[in-house]
Amino acid sequence: MGSGLMGSGIAEVCARAGLDVLVAEVSPDATEAARGRIASSLGRGVRSGKLSTEDRDAALERLRFTTDLADFADRNLVVEAVAENEQVKTEVFAAVDQVVTDRDAIFASNTSSIPIMKLGMATSRPEQVIGVHFFNPVPVLKLVELVPSLLTGEQTKARAEAFVTDVLHKEVIRSQDRAGFVVNALLIPYLLSSIRMLESGFASAEDIDNGMVLGCAHPMGPLRLTDLIGLDTTKAIAESMYEEFKEPLYSPPPLLLRMVDAGLLGKKSGRGFHNYAS
Ligand SMILES: CC(=O)CC(=O)SCCNC(=O)CCNC(=O)[C@H](O)C(C)(C)COP(=O)(O)OP(=O)(O)OC[C@H]1O[C@@H](n2cnc3c(N)ncnc32)[C@H](O)[C@@H]1OP(=O)(O)O
Ligand SMILES: NC(=O)C1=CN([C@@H]2O[C@H](COP(=O)(O)OP(=O)(O)OC[C@H]3O[C@@H](n4cnc5c(N)ncnc54)[C@H](OP(=O)(O)O)[C@@H]3O)[C@@H](O)[C@H]2O)C=CC1
Structure with a gap:
């Protein structure tokens, strides 16, 4: 379905x-x-x-x-x-x-x-x-x-x-039946932290992603991974985890909310933190 x-x-x-x-x-x-x-x-x-x-x-x-x-x-x-x-x-x-x-x-x-x-x-x-x-x-x-x-x-x-x-x-x-289960309980705060880092002007999207790819051998950086998952889906996951635990780390940052409002959903829409238009 x-x-x-x-x-x-x-x-x-x-x-x-x-x-x-x-x-x-x-x-x-x-x-x-x-x-x-x-x-x-x-x-x-x-x-x-x-x-x-x-x-x-x-x-x-x-x-x-x-x-x-x-x-x-x-x-x-x-x-x-x-x-x-x-x-x-x-x-x-x-x-x-x-x-x-x-x-x-x-x-x-x-x-x-x-x-x-x-x-x-x-x-x-x-x-x-x-x-x-x-x-x-x-x-x-x-x-x-x-x-x-x-x-x-x-x-x-x-x-x-x-x-x-x-x-x-x-x-x-x-996993026990808790919002986010095992992997997203660990992954989503990491992805949201990378968005907060970009939002605060701490570093560029390229440097944040390169940092994790070249420095930690991840197959892709957190912003490109959020683009792959879909910003709408990432926001929805964060919201249901926040609803369950009221943990600030799970709360979707304003930049993510605005990008979803703007239809910038990542790879599937052609633009997110990176550009995919051919
Ligand atoms: C949100 C949730 O609830 C849970 C989640 O899923 S969280 C998201 C979890 N996913 C990740 O963390 C993905 C991390 N990234 C990766 O694993 C890799 O970057 C990637 C597999 C996406 C792409 O890998 P890459 O090495 O950069 O690209 P590429 O060389 O094109 O692909 C590697 C292999 O995967 C295959 N592949 C890549 N994307 C594919 C796709 N969408 N469908 C089928 N095969 C695919 C390629 O054919 C290639 O196979 P060969 O080596 O046999 O040629
Ligand atoms: N994206 C990811 O990386 C991951 C996502 N998931 C989970 O998988 C699920 C799907 O996510 P994803 O594939 O990314 O989302 P998408 O938005 O790509 O796909 C959802 C699909 O469901 C269709 N749909 C909506 N309502 C109905 C319905 N009533 N009957 C049949 N089809 C319907 C939509 O159609 P339409 O667009 O026309 O409304 C759309 O094609 C979510 O629960 C997500 O959390 C799990 C692991 C990884």
Whole structure:
């Protein structure tokens, strides 16, 4: 459900793993954009020699797209990756609950920060609901955080873990159901600190990023990473973490808020802390 940046990557790795994948989007235009993103990422795999053209074609054949939620009736695993917005997500979980007929089906959320219990309680089967949090870019990064809520069943935990490790061949870490889980609890204050550093005139965006790439061997600096994640998504994650803990380090700085107001969302919009216009 939802095939933006993350949903497209999740659909791609599932199709490459041999699964029959149905991708839901809100409109035909969004569907076309998702199809294009997945095809281009598979093309990249072929160019780098990691994927044969036969495997690429087979993966594309396993992917179907729909804008009609009723098509989800026969699914036994639903992965939600719609925007980081509690209201939108709870509506999606409530709707999926009405449609999916298999009472053993697992409902997973790729949320970065919204407590899983809130999503579980939107359904009639919270024991089937679990956080399965992938990392961006999904075809490249090996980690998945597994986040059961207080009501998630033991079988759901075991089946979700087997899906991640045995089917997708990714690595899991486990987290309690706290906004931000393990990785974002550490990463988001770092990204927000880099924005505050830029905002205060302490250093330029280039120097902040080069500092962490050349001085700490990070693959990309914090401002470029925020551009990759999306400034809107970073703001939404910070807000839900701040709502949970009231910790000032999680509070989104004004520069981030203004850039989101201005539509400067990072790589996906062509401009964020850096420019991506070709
Ligand atoms: C917000 C949340 O809730 C959680 C999160 O996800 S936080 C974000 C976590 N992500 C990160 O921290 C990303 C950090 N950055 C990186 O890992 C790397 O910079 C990067 C993988 C994005 C790009 O790596 P790079 O070395 O600069 O670029 P590049 O050489 O183009 O790519 C390296 C490899 O990854 C592949 N790749 C890069 N981006 C890709 C994509 N979007 N899809 C598929 N493959 C991709 C490339 O094909 C390349 O593969 P080969 O070596 O086989 O050719
Ligand atoms: N960006 C990142 O680096 C990471 C993000 N995440 C999490 O993944 C989730 C998705 O993030 P991301 O992919 O970046 O966001 P995007 O904005 O790229 O994608 C969200 C997608 O969901 C679609 N959508 C919205 N409402 C619905 C709906 N009711 N039914 C179906 N589709 C819907 C949107 O369509 P439209 O645009 O047309 O509204 C959009 O295509 C969030 O929870 C985020 O926190 C997790 C790890 C990393």
